[in-house]
Amino acid sequence: MEGATKLTTAYLIGGIILLGASAVLAAQFHGAAFVGGKKKKGGKRKPVRVYMDGCFDMMHYGHCNALRQARALGDELVVGVVSDDEITANKGPPVTPLHERMIMVGAVKWVDEIIPDAPYAITEEFMQKLFNEYDIDYIIHGDDPCLLPDGTDAYALAKKAGRYKQIKRTEGVSTTDIVGRMLLCMRERSLGDAQNHSSLQRQFSHGNSQTGDNSTTGTVTKISNFLPTSRRIVQFSNGKGPGPDSRIVYIDGAFDLFHAGHVEILRIARELGDFLLVGIHTDHTVSSTRGPHRPIMNLHERSLSVLACRYVDEVIIGAPWEVSKDMITTFNISLVVHGTIAENMDFLKEESNPYAVPMAMGIYQQLESPLDITTSTIIKRIVSNHEAFQKRNEKKEASEKKYYESKGFVADD
Numbered sequence: 180m181e182g183a184t185k186l187t188t189a190y191l192i193g194g195i196i197l198l199g200a201s202a203v204l205a206a207q208f209h210g211a212a213f214v215g216g217k218k219k220k221g222g223k224r225k226p227v228r229v230y231m232d233g234c235f236d237m238m239h240y241g242h243c244n245a246l247r248q249a250r251a252l253g254d255e256l257v258v259g260v261v262s263d264d265e266i267t268a269n270k271g272p273p274v275t276p277l278h279e280r281m282i283m284v285g286a287v288k289w290v291d292e293i294i295p296d297a298p299y300a301i302t303e304e305f306m307q308k309l310f311n312e313y314d315i316d317y318i319i320h321g322d323d324p325c326l327l328p329d330g331t332d333a334y335a336l337a338k339k340a341g342r343y344k345q346i347k348r349t350e351g352v353s354t355t356d357i358v359g360r361m362l363l364c365m366r367e368r369s370l371g372d373a374q375n376h377s378s379l380q381r382q383f384s385h386g387n388s389q390t391g392d393n394s395t396t397g398t399v400t401k402i403s404n405f406l407p408t409s410r411r412i413v414q415f416s417n418g419k420g421p422g423p424d425s426r427i428v429y430i431d432g433a434f435d436l437f438h439a440g441h442v443e444i445l446r447i448a449r450e451l452g453d454f455l456l457v458g459i460h461t462d463h464t465v466s467s468t469r470g471p472h473r474p475i476m477n478l479h480e481r482s483l484s485v486l487a488c489r490y491v492d493e494v495i496i497g498a499p500w501e502v503s504k505d506m507i508t509t510f511n512i513s514l515v516v517h518g519t520i521a522e523n524m525d526f527l528k529e530e531s532n533p534y535a536v537p538m539a540m541g542i543y544q545q546l547e548s549p550l551d552i553t554t555s556t557i558i559k560r561i562v563s564n565h566e567a568f569q570k571r572n573e574k575k576e577a578s579e580k581k582y583y584e585s586k587g588f589v590a591d592d
């Protein structure tokens with residue numbers, strides 16, 4: 180295992196850059212006081228450290244929810260992010276390279292430490308390392324089966340050691356589902372490619388519900404299983420408004436297929452104030468500006484992904500396209516920001532520039548986007564990789580079908 184030597188370096192989150200947001204957010208959310216990631220409540224008890232691993236390729240709020248649940252089973256959550264090589268060997272090439280996956284996982288507010296280049300399967304050796312070097316008490320995984328290529332249970336060793344705990348898998352979202360939606364979006368764009376994608380698209384059971392009409396596509400597109408509940412939104416929220424004298428920064432956008440580029444711009448925006456308010460545009464706004472098959476993720480899904488980010492204090496679920504004077508007053512916004520990398524920057528030239536008001540007030544600032552990634556970048560990566568995905572998803576689909584057929588009730592939380 181080539182990655183094993185690198186495993187000794189865990190990335191501690193909650194250091195200088197993140198401390199303000201992460202420690203405070205974690206403390207708010209878990210109702211306990213943290214200093215440098217250690218629990219102070221009651222004094223002596225050693226914090227319970229839990230470990231969860233994953234590929235976190237095309238990360239979505241389902242992954243975030245799993246991390247939230249894992250964190251709730253302990254005091255500190257250490258996350259192993261599987262290396263590109265290990266994913267390629269076990270599932271086919273990842274869409275998102277390790278460094279971007281690290282940014283994504285590290286930005287989730289329930290994550291305390293990350294281990295890069297984690298192995299795909301937990302070996303005896305790696306498990307001992309987790310227990311002895313990383314001081315892990317429990318290894319966590321969802322209730323969906325995770326089988327190795329030889330058909331054995333990937334968590335058998337942890338179970339045998341009595342150090343395994345299970346969480347409920349988040350319903351209504353899977354990577355397979357999301358890829359299906361992207362293909363639907365691509366076929367709209369280039370009819371020439373439609374044939375090629377349609378065979379692939381047929382592999383996916385849950386397409387985006389937006390079209391509803393399958394007569395033209397010839398494929399069955401089911402409505403996503405995702406059932407947003409008010410409780411889930413509360414679970415993802417910090418539940419706290421800005422304090423008195425807070426400097427409130429506002430950023431808005433679609434935040435579709437939440438990616439490392441989004442995380443980085445949010446991180447920079449948060450540094451400019453004390454409270455980051457994020458406006459998420461409605462599905463209607465997004466489709467009217469980006470095309471009929473956008474957004475890939477609906478408003479509630481996009482809101483959850485943004486809420487899970489440690490740099491975000493609050494979101495407006497369905498923000499208006501234009502930043503009005505009324506909005507600035509209502510939320511006491513001090514600064515409105517926008518990144519330099521976006522799907523479309525034409526709005527700045529248009530007469531109906533949505534930032535006209537904050538610009539006139541002198542409270543608009545353009546931020547240099549640290550990463551050159553957009554939602555379209557992600558979609559292109561997936562579609563250009565579609566042969567490999569096809570194979571990967573045929574397998575995946577069979578195991579998901581099995582999961583849903585044998586699924587029983589597992590208590591949430």
Ligand SMILES: *[C@@H]1O[C@H](CO)[C@@H](O)[C@H](O)[C@H]1NC(C)=O
Binds near residue numbers: 371372374375
């Ligand atoms: C799509 O299929 C057509 C033939 O049906 C082929 O000419 C074309 O090269 C394919 N495009 C891609 C991207 O595979």
Ligand SMILES: *[C@@H]1O[C@H](CO)[C@@H](O)[C@H](O)[C@H]1NC(C)=O
Binds near residue numbers: 392
């Ligand atoms: C979509 O397909 C299903 C099953 O194939 C069919 O029952 C339904 O009528 C179709 N809907 C439309 C709008 O064509």
Ligand SMILES: *[C@@H]1O[C@H](CO)[C@@H](O)[C@H](O)[C@H]1NC(C)=O
Binds near residue numbers: 423424425
């Ligand atoms: C509004 O924001 C400013 C900082 O920009 C702050 O000084 C002021 O106290 C805030 N007002 C309220 C009522 O919180």
